Amino acid sequence: MVQALTVRRNLNESERKRLDDVMNQGFDQFVHVYASVPRSLRGLNGGLQLTLVLPPICLSLCYLFIHHTYQPSRPCTTFDQCASEMRSMQCYHQQTNGWSDIGYSFFVTGSDGNLYKGHGWNWVGAHAYGYNSISYGVCFIGDYTSTLPVKSAMDMVQYDFTSCAISAGRLSSYYNLYGHRQADATECPGNTLYHEIQKWEHWESYLP
Known part of the structure; x- marks a missing residue:
């Protein structure tokens, strides 16, 4: 130095x-x-039994979807707990849903301050039917039907994540923000969180 x-x-x-x-x-x-916790550090593998080849995603994307896990219903509070829950979700998505990997692009927890990498920046996820190849999906761990994530977690997604994604050319500066329920018949990301993200910059009521 x-x-x-x-x-x-x-x-x-x-x-x-x-x-x-x-x-x-x-x-x-x-x-x-x-910036996000690498897959290897939280115990996720590259695919338990890959039945599909992960297609690359085309940058920069114009859509960002917000999700919640619903189950587990409470946000994890330690790295070990978060890593365990991520492994459980990966197993469920691959072995029960038959997907090639965990569905979401990134995860944010309630209190440990980490952004966890799922499919990441470069690969098509499985989080919003019909829009997976043109969007990122960020999932809050927990059930936000009647409560909100902690402010630090929401700020990480609303400001830090999007700023990083835009400056890196991953996400268009003109991106539109949606809740999962706007693309699928689901209550995700929970009523309370869904009403909250409608106050965020870039939220869009119309999904083409």
Whole structure:
């Protein structure tokens, strides 16, 4: 680190600016790739018994769907608990639903402060029928029929996640935000959370 700073001081202004640009670009890419908890750290595998080949998703997307798990009904509060629940959901989605992997793109918990990677940025999920190839699905762990997620969890999705996705070119700056029930016959993401996201910027009542 000391050597790198010494080299930077010896550069002229133009060379220093080019070096800073490269470093900033590299740091941004690091944040976009590693900001969420990697699958391997929470115990998810690449597919229990893959029956489908995961198709790549085309960037940048114009749709973002909000979900809740309903079951488990309470948000996990520790990393170990969250990892266990993620593994259980993956098994259910693959072994019961017959999907190629866990359905959602990302998960957010109630209190541990982590964003958990499901299908992630680059692969088509299974969360909103008819819109999977053109949307990301972010799922809040818990039942939000009559209560809301904690504010820090909602802020992470509403501000941090979307800002990161837009700046990385993953999500269009003109994206539309929807609740899962707008695409499928479901009560997801719960009445209380659904009414809440209607106050968020980018929420759209019409789903084409």
